[in-house]
Amino acid sequence: MNVFDVIKTVRITEKATLLQDREKPVRGTTATKGNARPMEPQNQFTLMADRRATKTEIKAAVEELFKVNVTSVNTLHVRGKERRKRTKHNGRDASWKKAIVTLKKGDKINLM
Numbered sequence: 001m002n003v004f005d006v007i008k009t010v011r012i013t014e015k016a017t018l019l020q021d022r023e024k025p026v027r028g029t030t031a032t033k034g035n036a037r038p039m040e041p042q043n044q045f046t047l048m049a050d051r052r053a054t055k056t057e058i059k060a061a062v063e064e065l066f067k068v069n070v071t072s073v074n075t076l077h078v079r080g081k082e083r084r085k086r087t088k089h090n091g092r093d094a095s096w097k098k099a100i101v102t103l104k105k106g107d108k109i110n111l112m
Contacts, residue, residue, distance in 0.1 A: 001050065001052070001053060001057055003060070003061040003064050003065055004065075005050055006049055006050050006053045006057050006058055006061040007047055007048075007049060007050075007058070007061050007062065007065060008047070008048040008049060008050065008096075009047070009048045010045060010046075010047055010048075010109065010111060011045075011046045011047065011048065042102070043102060043103045043104070043105060043107065043108075044100055044101065044102050044103070045100075045101050045103070045109055046098060046099070046100055046101075047062070047098070047099040047100075047101060048096055048097070048098065048099075049075070049096075049097045049098070049099040050097065051077070051095070051096065051097045053097065053099075055073040055075055055099075058073050058075070058099045058101070059073050059101075062101050066109045068103050068104070068107040068108070068109060069103065069104035069107055070101055070102070070103060070104070071102045071103065071104050072101075072102045073099055073100070073101050073102075074099070074100040074102075075097060075098065075099050075100075076097070076098050077095060077096075077097055077098075078095060078096050078097070078098050079095050080092045080093035080094050080095045080096070081093050
């Protein structure tokens with residue numbers, strides 16, 4: 001499978017923007033928990049992948065397209081929602097595969 005066929009879109013998520021906006025932890029410790037540590041930014045990006053793509057194909061495609069090191073890939077199938085607009089006939093959005101890619105510390109995907 002071609003690397004351009006594997007990755008459909010890159011979605012900006014909260015986990016991704018935590019790393020891009022700030023290098024320091026976002027949240028401080030709470031007053032009720034004395035041993036709580038600050039939340040560290042997670043270097044994760046969400047991708048829309050081809051439904052037939054495997055984790056190893058997604059990892060290879062992200063590493064080749066964005067020139068980063070991928071440490072792990074988590075995937076899940078998202079079922080399309082049922083839609084109906086001013087008619088009695090129902091329809092359904094297409095189902096798709098979501099891939100959450102964790103990058104090596106220090107690597108970034110520049111989306112802008």
